Amino acid sequence: MQFDSFASFLDMGGYAFYVWLSFGASAALILLLIFSTLFSHKNARANIARQVKREQRLQQAQAQANVSESTSQ
């Protein structure tokens, strides 16, 4: 352990601002990358699923229309 107390750890030998700026900014950027990656993956899947469902509904509606057309004749 290089530091005697928590306060001296936070102080970083007088370089607190620069050290914590580096670690903080890096952590923020990496977390942003991770979350945006997970979010866009989920989003992509949801978009494709929505499209599949829409097409299925369209097919169903078309099939029903065909059935009612043939019965009315």
Add this chain to the structure above:
Amino acid sequence: MWKWLHPYANPEVSYHFAGKLKPWLGLSSALLLTVGLIWALLFAPADYQQGESFRIFYIHVPSAILSMSIYLAMAIAALSSLVWQVRLADASAAALAPIGAVFTAIALLTGAAWGKPMWGTWWVWDARLTSELILLFLYLGVIALHNAFDDKQMAGKAAGILALVGVINLPIIKYSVEWWNTLHQGPTVSKLGAPAMASEMYWPFVLCFFGFALLVGAVACVRFQTEIITRNKMRPWVRNLVTSEVN
């Protein structure tokens, strides 16, 4: 070798391969980064000249090395897409570009925050810093080109050519500290040969470096999967996949 590699040119096989790989990469990265960063922040000795500000080294150098390695990987993927028409190579190049951009930004930011107390300035237009800034712009250009076209194949071609032209920047970054007399110090850790630093500083660095590298791998797997399903959304296997699984 081609027989062995051939199944990985299939998007479905690659999708599941990336899916199997990502938890292992993520877990080992979390483990290495936890140990490495605690070691770097609490137990590694302070530098005799730079004091505690030296702790910035443990994120600055790994992310700077990775920013160049990711670019090289992306350029190789772009080359195999342009020359051998490997479709999936475009997907991996598109997956890697934003990750590389983030690590380049981290290298620049931590470099600025280290430069201020050590050199007295946040930024100088010296060769190393300027070429690394150009690397960031190259990444942003590649990302913009990938998103500029609806036709992903055309986007991949345009972005691939930019990525390949930008490779010239990599040796400039690497040797800038030797070719020009700059404010940036020379290399402290070389990949081959004995490190020019004490072992109690070297080991936390190694842990942090591999921790970040594995993190890049895990994030790349997820982004690669996203690229595969968006490029193959008309395929039956993708349609079954997105409608059957909950996650």
